Amino acid sequence: MSHTLPLGAETVTFELPDCRVSVADAPGGEAVDVRTAAQNAVADPHGPALADAADPDDAVTIVVTDVTRATPDDVLVDVLVEELARVGIAREQVTVLVGLGLHRPMTDAEIADAMGEYAAITRNHDPAETVRMGAVDGCPVEVHESVADADLLVSTGMVEPHQYAGFSGGAKTVAIGAGSESLIGYTHGPEMLGRDGVRLGRVDGNPFRETLDSAGDVVGLDFALNVTHGPAGILGASAGDPRAVVRDLAAVGREALSVPVTDEYDAVVAGIGAPKDANLYQTTRAATYVALGDRNPLRPGGRVVLPATLPEGAGDGTGERRFYDRLSNAESASALYEEMLEGYDAGAQRAFVTARVLREYDVYVTNSRSPAVVEDCLMHAAASVEDAVEPGSDVLLVPDALNTLLVSPD
Missing domain, CATH: 3.40.50.11440 (LarA, N-terminal domain)
Known part of the structure; x- marks a missing residue:
């Protein structure tokens, strides 16, 4: 069975035939004029x-x-x-x-x-x-x-x-x-x-x-x-x-956006799309929304997989540059997190929360134009979603990760 997620202004289609895939589709609501x-x-x-x-x-x-x-x-x-x-x-x-x-x-x-x-x-x-x-x-x-x-x-x-x-x-x-x-x-x-x-x-x-x-x-x-x-x-x-x-x-x-989650998963594949996947700073929101939300669906040692175009690399603004500098110069996520507990410049907070996630989970960014930037920032670059998910994994697919609230069941 094939799956499709947003990628920039278009989409990416992939198959995970050896995996057990569940889909977290938010109710979505009804559009208005x-x-x-x-x-x-x-x-x-x-x-x-x-x-x-x-x-x-x-x-x-x-x-x-x-x-x-x-x-x-x-x-x-x-x-x-x-x-x-x-x-x-x-x-x-x-x-x-x-x-x-x-x-x-x-x-x-x-x-x-x-x-x-x-x-x-x-x-x-x-x-x-x-x-x-x-x-x-x-x-x-x-x-x-x-x-x-x-x-x-x-x-x-x-x-x-x-x-x-x-x-x-x-x-x-x-x-x-x-x-x-x-x-x-x-x-x-x-x-x-x-x-x-x-x-x-x-x-x-x-x-x-x-x-x-x-x-x-x-x-x-x-x-x-x-x-x-x-x-x-x-x-x-x-x-x-x-x-x-x-x-x-x-x-x-x-x-419209809440999805109850009961199980734990080896991997969460999170859809982002334009405009948020233009740079790594914005793209990492999906990883932190998954791992630091109301209900974290990841098993210990799990991974978040993010298809993203990244035409701007890490990003060009002051905050984006500080995000990149912190992550790219860090020895490890744990060391960076402990260091940043002492304080940091405005805009670097995304590096702080990203490091918080990376202490416990791997983050893979796939299909991007900036794989070197991804690797610089303590994350993994992969050519495709298939390359980033291990065979036999329990996978949660979140088609619209930035507009989905993973919550505990009532």
Whole structure:
């Protein structure tokens, strides 16, 4: 029997004839029309309406997601601009800022593709252009000057499973995406990531999530328009108060993405696809989601197999370079993990959680254009999925690993 997984914008097909293969297919939910769902969400928001918060003379900044998120930002921004026009705010009063965090800047072509008619008013965030707005837990909260100077601050976002925040979206687009290294370093440091409640899929009682929400208060995020997605596509939209938006869409996401797991497996083959498999930094999310989620399905000494294209190698942003430097210069995963417990630069946290997984499990990346980079980073490169899975293995196939929550049975 053949199996098919995403690989970049296409697919890869493989056979594991000597293995016992189970498939973790999330329920998936039902896709909605993005524009209609967004318009309905803006018309019936959590808290005050956007039109009530706006003044005709306002300078507006809309912070959107970057190329690592599959957010339909062009549609969401169009819905927001149409709503702002109802109170007399012209397009010339609006700035769209790409929330990069420490990821690489988007190219002009990528911005044009992502933002369509709004590309001309869209710019990349630059962490060097930040100003201090206040502090959370003694940590400075600094954001891009176009965010600080805005009379009205709005954000888009994708509420999807996130290793630390539980689910992304809400204030994260602004506080991290348009922020500086200070908050990124604090929230992604070993002390925060070691706290109880900082877990994939958890929103309530999650200190990471609570810190982001508090930073959103400091910055003055007025209104959020977010969506969530699953295998079927965009599953819903929610607007208004950022905390309520995340809770609302996280509930939709959990229902659509949760798969109970009872058995243990020698190998988990995890599908990723574009845009996340563009570099190794993003690709390793699938391995950590599998091994560090609610229900780890791996037997001791098992392996995670990740088909990924990796046209960008390890990745080109500051965080991606720090990830590569840490892993490629490490003697072993265990040594790196112990070393990083003492602290690390913002952006290197993905090396920390990847090392945490690699202490116990092997990670194989297959079908990539950058096998040398994979091998540099304490992982194994293989030409195909078949080459990475030992005959006779019990295998769990997770077709959409970044949109699947492996959970313990009730």
